[in-house]
Amino acid sequence: MAHAPAMDGNRQYAHHFLSADHEFETSKQGIWLFLLQEVLFFSPLFVAYYVFRGLHPADWHAAAQLLDWRMGALNTVILICSSLTMALAVHGAQTSNKKKLVVNLILTLGLACGFLVVKYFEYTHKFHMGIYPAGAFTYEGLGQYPAAKLYFSIYYAMTGLHGIHVLGGMAVMLWVLKRAMRGEFNAHYYTPVEMTGLYWHFVDLVWIYLFPILYLLG
Amino acid sequence: MAHTSHDGENYLNHEKGLWSWLSTIDHKRIGVMYLFTVLVFFFIGGVAAMLVRAELFRPGLTLMTADTYNKMFTYHGTIMVFMVVIPLIPSAFGNFVLPMMLGAKDVAFPKLNLASYYVWLAGALVATASLVVNQLDTGWTFYTPYSIRTSTSASWVLLGAFIMGFGGIFTSLNFIATIHKLRAPGLTWGRLPLFVWASYATAIVQLLATPVLALTLFLVVLERSTGIGIFDPKLGGDPVLFQHFFWFYSHPAVYIMALPAMGIISEVIPVHARKQVFGYWAIALATFGIALVAFVVWGHHMFVSGQSELANFLFSLITMFVAVPTGVKVFSWVATLYKGDLHFRMPLLYAFAFIFVFTIGGLTGVFLAALGSNVHLTDTYFVVAHFHYVMVGGTIMGMLAGLHHWFPKMSGRMYSEGWARVSWFLVFMGFNITFFPQFIVGSQGMPRRYYDYVPEFTTLNQISSVGAWIIGVGFVLMALYLLHALFRGAKAPPNPWGAATLEWAQDSPPPFHNFDKDPVVTHGPYDYRTSH
């Protein structure tokens, strides 16, 4: 039979590993490497932010005033809570507590939705004011700060890319939730839950950086 | 379950039919699929090169209009860089031999490995779709603001390169985890074959550099579709920032191309010189030295871009340091050859070609790294000659050494040494005839990428074009004798070269399941006394 999974007690693992633990450790390393490249994936935007901030500090400051720090702070709280529920979900899986796993996954998904709703109101509010990325920028209130429109290009690029990561995380969570409800995870096998958790903490961490530099620092 | 080595079963005949290939998660088959696909693109990119050289045979219009010419060199460059030279050695040979060299049954994540192939292929197809949509004319470097303004299909190619990048990222992630976690018992770090060290360093560079390019290219797509403005001077953006991001990837990309080729050379030389490699740790550490320095020299592509004098000075200085670990490797190879029992078979001949050509490529790099001469040589044919000596001379010669070294293992057949030597001679001579005159014509001031040139440059350009066609003939001949070998070649023994690394400890071609009996490593990779 081609690539039949091997058994380790009652735990299945792919044929090229020595044990289920070996497979788990390797998968975990894989997700860490993936997150490492994610850091570099975001890095050009951070570099661009600081380059233009250095070139146009006054414009940057003026533009940042247009963002509502309370909305940003609300979303920060939402994401920190979602990291907590995610951690509880992983713990639920590790302790074979199906109910704890499922409930916390649903809570995390709900908080992620909440984050996107807040973001949606922020975006539409800006659009109404004519605050778009530089090429479509029509807002008149910052006339003496010509580089302000670049600030919003970078704001949309950074938060947009982060938002796509939130959406991706939610899609994966739905898949994990479906498997969790079928009872596929327990103390012996919870690799996908753990991986999703690590990814979700990374997404939160990116926001922890975005919030101060976009909403507070300017 | 048990596969003895006598029942004739192997990874090629284990399952039959196209679908068994397209859905395989066997690293050996995926390696073969990459090799096949890359060679198809190599053919397309090669034809574009022949046409470029045909156009440049005479000044003025020879064969095609200036617009067509711009598109032709753009496709040559883009295809050769993103679809040939970058994936060639890691994805094709890395996939095939790396797990076997480690004594592993497969890579760490076999399904991800197949996904990498399809992601990369999808990107390659999106990029080549632009051939039918509206061909690109920016050159492979996609410099802004022209790439934002051009009415040609830049978005397709940029998106294609973006997607292909993730294929490479997944492959390198897979290799790093495989090397960390799936080494056979006894295979300590000091016993790793040098190709594994090279693949390891390459994977790290690829994992860290590619995402930066991916996001940058995506931003250019956004520039074109929504006017995001970050690289667009008209909107207050900075086109030089694009150059920084682009070269932050594309300089390390040179080592994504060169390091695996150096890894192959480090395998081929000891095996065919029948000698323990000289300076094992020196080569392994030099690999990491090169990988490290690779990340802090990108500015040497931008000496005339207007970056600060201090930046120019520092980038120039650090670039010179690349010569040190590279020199360490070349001297280690030569010292391995010294008093060796040389067997002048194809892999060793290509290794010689590699050392000769790569050394010229490296030394002419010093002229370009020096600020004064760089200003004179920027954007001339000297640069074209230099990077072809490095990328073709380095990667393609190294790849050909590897292809001739592992062909018996992959196919289970031997090729004709006689025809192979003729082809080697044509490729090696043709290469030097093509590109050496370009150093001269470049230092005399002929700009790169130009459609036309002054009549004084005609002779050197004609020599160069004839050389290109000689290479072409050499490759056609190679395709013929390899295809002949595939169907009519003599059966290859398990270890025709007497190598000591683990991939040779199996039949040729290897069985579907690597290693019936899990190998235990008790000696170094180049220890030919204990392994007969």
Ligand SMILES: [Cu+2]
């Ligand atoms: Cu460079």
